[in-house]
Amino acid sequence: MQNPANARCRPAPPELLQCLSDRFQERCRTGASERERHGRDESPYDTTPPDCVVYPTTSEEVAEAVRLCAAYRVPIIAFGAGTSIEGHIMPIEGGVTLDLSLMNHLIAVNAEDLTATVEAGVTRKQLNAAIEDTGLFFPVDPGADATLGGMAATRASGSNAVRYGTMRENVLGLKVVTADGEIVHTARRAKKSSAGYDLTRIFVGSEGTLGIITEVTVRLFPQPEAVSAAVCPFGDVAGAVNTVIRTIQRGVPVARAELLDALSITAVNRYSKTTLKEQPTLFLEFHGTPASVNEQAETVQSIAREHGGHDFEWAVDSEARMRLWDARHSAFLACLQLRPGARAFVTDACVPISRLAECIMATIEDTHTSTLPCPILGHVGDGNFHCIIIVDPANPAEIEEAERLNQRVMRRALAMDGTCTGEHGVGMHKIALLHEEFGEHGVDLMRRLKQAWDPLNILNPGKVVSLV
Amino acid sequence: MQNPANARCRPAPPELLQCLSDRFQERCRTGASERERHGRDESPYDTTPPDCVVYPTTSEEVAEAVRLCAAYRVPIIAFGAGTSIEGHIMPIEGGVTLDLSLMNHLIAVNAEDLTATVEAGVTRKQLNAAIEDTGLFFPVDPGADATLGGMAATRASGSNAVRYGTMRENVLGLKVVTADGEIVHTARRAKKSSAGYDLTRIFVGSEGTLGIITEVTVRLFPQPEAVSAAVCPFGDVAGAVNTVIRTIQRGVPVARAELLDALSITAVNRYSKTTLKEQPTLFLEFHGTPASVNEQAETVQSIAREHGGHDFEWAVDSEARMRLWDARHSAFLACLQLRPGARAFVTDACVPISRLAECIMATIEDTHTSTLPCPILGHVGDGNFHCIIIVDPANPAEIEEAERLNQRVMRRALAMDGTCTGEHGVGMHKIALLHEEFGEHGVDLMRRLKQAWDPLNILNPGKVVSLV
Numbered sequence: 001m002q003n004p005a006n007a008r009c010r011p012a013p014p015e016l017l018q019c020l021s022d023r024f025q026e027r028c029r030t031g032a033s034e035r036e037r038h039g040r041d042e043s044p045y046d047t048t049p050p051d052c053v054v055y056p057t058t059s060e061e062v063a064e065a066v067r068l069c070a071a072y073r074v075p076i077i078a079f080g081a082g083t084s085i086e087g088h089i090m091p092i093e094g095g096v097t098l099d100l101s102l103m104n105h106l107i108a109v110n111a112e113d114l115t116a117t118v119e120a121g122v123t124r125k126q127l128n129a130a131i132e133d134t135g136l137f138f139p140v141d142p143g144a145d146a147t148l149g150g151m152a153a154t155r156a157s158g159s160n161a162v163r164y165g166t167m168r169e170n171v172l173g174l175k176v177v178t179a180d181g182e183i184v185h186t187a188r189r190a191k192k193s194s195a196g197y198d199l200t201r202i203f204v205g206s207e208g209t210l211g212i213i214t215e216v217t218v219r220l221f222p223q224p225e226a227v228s229a230a231v232c233p234f235g236d237v238a239g240a241v242n243t244v245i246r247t248i249q250r251g252v253p254v255a256r257a258e259l260l261d262a263l264s265i266t267a268v269n270r271y272s273k274t275t276l277k278e279q280p281t282l283f284l285e286f287h288g289t290p291a292s293v294n295e296q297a298e299t300v301q302s303i304a305r306e307h308g309g310h311d312f313e314w315a316v317d318s319e320a321r322m323r324l325w326d327a328r329h330s331a332f333l334a335c336l337q338l339r340p341g342a343r344a345f346v347t348d349a350c351v352p353i354s355r356l357a358e359c360i361m362a363t364i365e366d367t368h369t370s371t372l373p374c375p376i377l378g379h380v381g382d383g384n385f386h387c388i389i390i391v392d393p394a395n396p397a398e399i400e401e402a403e404r405l406n407q408r409v410m411r412r413a414l415a416m417d418g419t420c421t422g423e424h425g426v427g428m429h430k431i432a433l434l435h436e437e438f439g440e441h442g443v444d445l446m447r448r449l450k451q452a453w454d455p456l457n458i459l460n461p462g463k464v465v466s467l468v
Numbered sequence: 469m470q471n472p473a474n475a476r477c478r479p480a481p482p483e484l485l486q487c488l489s490d491r492f493q494e495r496c497r498t499g500a501s502e503r504e505r506h507g508r509d510e511s512p513y514d515t516t517p518p519d520c521v522v523y524p525t526t527s528e529e530v531a532e533a534v535r536l537c538a539a540y541r542v543p544i545i546a547f548g549a550g551t552s553i554e555g556h557i558m559p560i561e562g563g564v565t566l567d568l569s570l571m572n573h574l575i576a577v578n579a580e581d582l583t584a585t586v587e588a589g590v591t592r593k594q595l596n597a598a599i600e601d602t603g604l605f606f607p608v609d610p611g612a613d614a615t616l617g618g619m620a621a622t623r624a625s626g627s628n629a630v631r632y633g634t635m636r637e638n639v640l641g642l643k644v645v646t647a648d649g650e651i652v653h654t655a656r657r658a659k660k661s662s663a664g665y666d667l668t669r670i671f672v673g674s675e676g677t678l679g680i681i682t683e684v685t686v687r688l689f690p691q692p693e694a695v696s697a698a699v700c701p702f703g704d705v706a707g708a709v710n711t712v713i714r715t716i717q718r719g720v721p722v723a724r725a726e727l728l729d730a731l732s733i734t735a736v737n738r739y740s741k742t743t744l745k746e747q748p749t750l751f752l753e754f755h756g757t758p759a760s761v762n763e764q765a766e767t768v769q770s771i772a773r774e775h776g777g778h779d780f781e782w783a784v785d786s787e788a789r790m791r792l793w794d795a796r797h798s799a800f801l802a803c804l805q806l807r808p809g810a811r812a813f814v815t816d817a818c819v820p821i822s823r824l825a826e827c828i829m830a831t832i833e834d835t836h837t838s839t840l841p842c843p844i845l846g847h848v849g850d851g852n853f854h855c856i857i858i859v860d861p862a863n864p865a866e867i868e869e870a871e872r873l874n875q876r877v878m879r880r881a882l883a884m885d886g887t888c889t890g891e892h893g894v895g896m897h898k899i900a901l902l903h904e905e906f907g908e909h910g911v912d913l914m915r916r917l918k919q920a921w922d923p924l925n926i927l928n929p930g931k932v933v934s935l936v
Binding site: 110114156157161165166168169182183184185188191193196199201202204205206210221222245248249251289291292295348350352354382413414417420421422424426433434439441442443445446449450451452453464465 | 757889
């Protein structure tokens with residue numbers, strides 16, 4: 001699938017490549033496979049390689065690379081794990097990719113304060129493995145083993161945001177390299193602050209267009225004393241969705257509440273060799289003291305029964321829970337396997353929960369009129385769901401059909417006072433939709449911020465806001 | 469006390485006053501008492517009246533007033549309840565105050581979505597009274613009955629932020645009038661979004677310097693099934709603080725955890741006719757199901773015993789609880805009454821909780837060397853505490869001494885990786901400190917944002933960032 005911008009209008013000139021090579025030596029690479037690998041993410045866009053890839057090891061090196069690119073007015077794009085799904089990391093105007101994977105060190109774990117500071121290339125699984133002994137954990141879990149820098153840049157969330165919040169709530173502070181090549185700390189480690197404009201929240205979700213995140217300080221949480229998880233099939237999607245809505249409205253602090261529709265369950269059964277009933281199904285998890293977990297589970301079971309969900313299957317021990325969530329986490333890959341060689345358009349509507357059942361039901365109606373397989377997964381406690389539209393990327397008619405469905409879902413979400421993207425971000429794909437979501441004056445504020453902080457437009461150009 | 473800027477360098481010219489008077493009629497006022505009332509807040513600064521006060525009734529009227537002021541390059545300052553304590557609302561360069569008190573209507577309560585949308589002049593008590601029947605409540609509680617617009621603009625928090633978060637977490641979206649006089653919605657009502665730069669969080673805490681907030685959409689929470697509250701005196705401040713720190717680290721979702729030192733308790737007993745033991749005391753509140761409230765209370769009692777807190781006095785029925793929290797809420801006024809006619813410098817340090825006991829103890833040491841009474845109150849679960857430095861505002865030596873103490877507290881917080889202001893904001897008073905907290909490059913980002921969004925510097929000039 002073609003990407004929407006005119007590609008490679010600002011390639012890195014040979015002089016810049018020579019400077020970078022002299023400075024970074026074997027950590028500056030221009031080989032074809034290296035460039036290819038950094039020219040794609042999980043989106044269906046055609047691979048768009050950078051002119052070279054630099055692997056910095058410190059914030060100072062990031063700053064040096066930025067200053068060199070600024071001197072030549074050449075784009076510079078931060079790259080984490082490459083798991084974004086809106087083309088965020090594609091150097092569509094050409095330029096230099098900064099791969100932050102060597103910046104993968106834990107800087108500090110302040111267990112007493114429930115905080116950790118890591119380099120931007122640390123992944124969420126790496127962080128959680130490293131802090132396991134402290135009795136704490138980092139909750140944000142987008143499924144993929146993304147880097148903390150990438151997760152912050154995308155304002156990521158995932159399955160337990162319903163209880164613990166998204167990266168918006170869980171980033172305490174950042175170290176960032178600005179477009180001038182200066183290093184800025186956006187906040188101290190205090191839990192709250194009213195000191196000036198919220199620099200941290202400006203960079204969280206800015207997708208590498210306002211600065212390059214090199215360190216992330218996050219909130220940690222005490223590992224819950226007790227955890228239990230369950231799956232429960234429902235007669236229809238509405239029953240499952242309404243169970244979660246009612247649970248949230250009752251104030252039950254459910255830790256995860258995930259919906260998979262029947263087609264997703266079919267895909268998961270095939271891929272993960274599970275034997276789940278091929279019906280709309282909730283995956284639930286409860287965290288707390290043993291007494292509170294029991295109380296939550298009882299409340300939710302009774303709500304589920306009122307909505308046609310009778311057969312709770314419990315996974316109390318950690319191995320059974322891991323199998324269950326592994327199956328859920330591999331649902332995206334499982335769905336892709338419904339058509340080997342296919343790619344996916346993933347919608348990301350998020351609406352007020354009172355409109356969620358209606359939004360999902362209307363979307364299912366849509367998919368019934370389409371020839372493309374469209375399994376649905378949802379972080380329903382947040383009002384967020386994904387329609388995984390499976391396409392042959394070489395077939396323009398399918399791409400067009402997928403885009404038609406995607407546009408309908410996004411506009412439906414906007415009409416319901418929701419957002420076109422709950423957690424995946426804008427990338428190249430939703431720039432036009434922001435005009436509908438925020439109006440021209442809202443987008444104009446974003447554009448003026450971008451111009452004020454990156455006047456040469458070198459930081460990941462062509463993403464989030466269009467300057468033309 | 470003199471305010472720090474050169475006052476009245478941009479007064480409203482007669483032509484502008486005439487335009488405003490023609491347009492707003494009896495809602496444009498220039499009488500002395502009206503102007504005086506809008507020239508002061510709870511800070512110790514000298515009253516600094518605006519040139520006139522306009523009472524808009526709609527966002528469109530706010531936009532009109534902004535466009536008129538922009539045409540004359542005259543400052544325009546939003547005014548809510550006037551309860552800020554850093555001189556936020558003082559028109560130090562002259563100009564027009566917009567009093568938003570007529571914009572005090574509830575626009576929508578979406579109980580199913582746990583959200584409410586109100587005009588900016590609605591106060592938190594007004595909102596809670598209006599939604600009581602829905603079974604929901606709005607938790608953010610800075611003590612004063614501030615307006616939601618003012619609370620958003622100051623990034624306010626207060627006593628139950630430890631469980632429910634601050635305005636940063638609880639504002640879902642805003643309607644804002646920009647410096648161009650355009651009306652912008654910063655977000656839809658979805659619980660989360662990755663759609664572009666976080667406009668909402670940029671305006672939250674911007675103190676009227678980036679736009680004028682005219683509507684606020686906030687998160688609501690189910691009223692807890694059970695609530696219980698308690699006071700517990702301790703032998704020393706450290707025991708009380710460490711009890712709370714340990715509670716947080718254990719993951720107990722305590723709803724409020726407030727410290728009052730012995731002098732604050734003396735002041736409260738005098739003012740509220742209570743008979744609390746005049747020792748460092750924790751005020752605690754627990755929310756949840758009856759079983760979970762009991763469990764939390766037992767855990768905290770056992771932690772308190774380990775730190776010398778033995779005598780829990782419980783307030784379970786709502787009347788006893790209200791008496792208790794009324795006493796806590798009036799603590800600021802009670803402290804002022806320690807010296808009738810006095811004003812207060814209120815420090816607002818917030819540090820990582822592992823440093824909190826040390827920070828408070830060192831601050832108490834400081835106050836022992838001072839002649840001024842300095843009771844201490846703290847939202848200790850957030851690492852935030854206030855030293856209420858009581859001064860005679862007409863006595864320059866006392867002001868100087870108060871400022872010396874305040875500067876020491878702020879610098880101590882910064883040295884402990886904390887912030888100079890946890891919840892009160894920058895106003896005029898902490899502009900210089902931001903340079904220490906964020907460095908020159910961090911402040912430069914703030915300055916460039918201000919210049920990009922308010923190039924004429926008409927929105928509450930002289931606050932948050934200095935442009936010179």
